Amino acid sequence: MARRKPQALLLQSKKKKGPSGVSVPTIIVLVYILIIAVMVFSLFSIYRYWSRRSIVQTPDGISTSKAIERKKSNIPNYALISTSKGLITVELFKDGCPDIVEKFIDFSQKGHFKGMKFTRVIKNFVIYGSKVDRPEATEDCTLREKYSIQLDTSLKHDVFMLGTSKVKHESGGFDLFITTAPIPDLNDKINVFGRIIKGEDVMQEIKKVDTDDHYRPKTPVQINEVTLKHKS
Missing domain, CATH: 1.20.5 (Single alpha-helices involved in coiled-coils or other helix-helix interfaces)
Structure with missing residues (x-):
């Protein structure tokens, strides 16, 4: 057998191995x-x-x-509401209703409540204040006022609680409800965010004002100013 040259053997070895993939x-x-x-x-x-x-x-x-x-x-704990009948101090429920309290504070700081009139005074029921007279806001109140004595007074709404309507206002305003009697059946309509701790006598004065057949005060009663405080 003829012996292969070294170069030929090397070329043959490379061809056999090829690239590894x-x-x-x-x-x-x-x-x-x-x-x-x-x-x-x-x-x-x-x-x-x-x-x-x-x-x-x-x-x-x-x-x-x-x-x-x-x-x-x-966040302030109290709101001092100066009315044409006297001063009212409200404790704000900033832990229970933080969003509503912040909105109330924002409107107060912007002077929204200055000159706001109490447009409806329903004895032994609610006092309603708004920059815009909206009869529908108190329509249910006027209907229920006739049998308010029959209401269960052990439920949520107590006397002299401060709240606002759950219905969003088209004008972007902020109305106020102050209960003058326990009103448990208004829980679905009013967000309570505070309670009056001083000035109950003032509320009694407002409650007793003469009104027409539509519960509108014959003599205007209004909010002069709202001052926010950390201490009452």
Whole structure:
């Protein structure tokens, strides 16, 4: 047998081996591993974000949770309502009705209640105040006033509670209801956000004013100003 030359043997060896490729199953496994790694990294990033959010520091060095508590403590606890009959002090339910109280405070600071008239005074029922005379707001009140004595007085609405209508006003205003008797059946219509703690005698004076057949005071009774306080 003829002996092959070294160069011929080398060329023949390279042809047999050829380039080594990566199999399809291996590529699929690598892709899955990459996807899992990205998902794990994303979940870890989300966890770090939310865990840090609770301890994020505000510019003055107070954590977010403490800043929220401080903001809440800055909300006034009381509203002093000066009327043409005298002064009324209202305790605001800022814990039970924070959204409504904040809205009431915002309207007060903008002077919305200055000059607001009590357009309906229904004895032993409610006193209603609004910048716009809306008879429909007290329509149910006038119908129920006839049998108010029969109401169960053990339910939610007590005497001299301050509330506002649950119906959104088209004008974007804010009306006021002050109960002069326990009115449990108005819970579905009025959001109570405060109670009168001083000035019950003033409320009695307003309650006794002469009204026409539509419960409108013959002599105007109005709110002169609302002052917000942290202490009564």
